[in-house]
Amino acid sequence: MNIRDRLANLVDGVVAIIATISILSLPVPHGNDYQSLFEFGVNFWLFIVNFLIILSFWNNQRFLLDHMKTVHTRFVWINIYWLMFLSGLPIITKWMMTGSHSLIAILAFGLDNIFTKLVFTFAVVEGIRANYQGDSTEHLLLKRYFYRVLIDVLYSVVTVLVAFVNPTIAISMFILLPLFGSVRGLWRTPGKRMRQTTHPDHRKSI
Template structure:
């Protein structure tokens, strides 16, 4: 089946998630820098989560640009990914409202880990449809980043119980790893002549 409806639906959901997150930002109580400083935990949590949602949107776009069709299983795998991403605004708000307390920071890591696993499962369902000699298979290659991320999430979740900021540092490292553009998919898409 065509991938167009899956792309359109996913784009809409991700746009709504970003909108929900920005609506959780409240204006400072005053016009001074110190008033803004009171909102700093919320702003920092928002920035980190916005970066994560952006990373998933970019990777989702590139992933689907390499495939020609999707299966029914792929549709459910995509819904699974969107489910975990839909929890990001909730968990971001909880984490920021509690000033990065231990349990919310650990729960944030669990949501990020689950989203990473869901993305990996989506990628696997698309690989089954496209085959081992497909553009997607070539682009993914050994997927070092994809294998490193869950390890860093689990490490971050565990370290949160030692010091919550160590957990946050692990989550930031994963974001930075993915924030640097991944040339694999773009290189393969460029050589294949895709306009997506």
């Protein structure tokens, strides 16, 4: 088994544990009134957001590994740090659920989300450079990915700033982004785009 397969197995195992912890962190309602039902509904939505964020990261990392031929030690360590930040999301989400959606918990969730995205960005850059270095495809892939990451990070930063004004709106913004991303993923075909981008005939025309 080569290092790429071992890394993929490690990520699969850790992500599976993180996803399991996220559902186990969902608090059970303590009452039978509408207030308890409302609180459980909000917490359930937070669980969905957390679950979609975790699995969307896994899907992007799987897609990245599928198109990598070379995996070196630096890329492995970047993925280890990425998994470290990703592992914090279920705990912080539980803090948001049990802390009455406090401002500090929302800020912690937003910052951890930002750090996770930034570290994963380093992983993508390292993966592209290791496999397309000196190729015109490298610049095209980096450009496309940076635009998407820049929008995601800026959105998260704005959401963190909004939390200082209205934590409820910030929670709603955190909910909307992964929901939109998951719905968009149902119709996207990134593999087709990657094959078109990396095809020799297409690279000659870049």
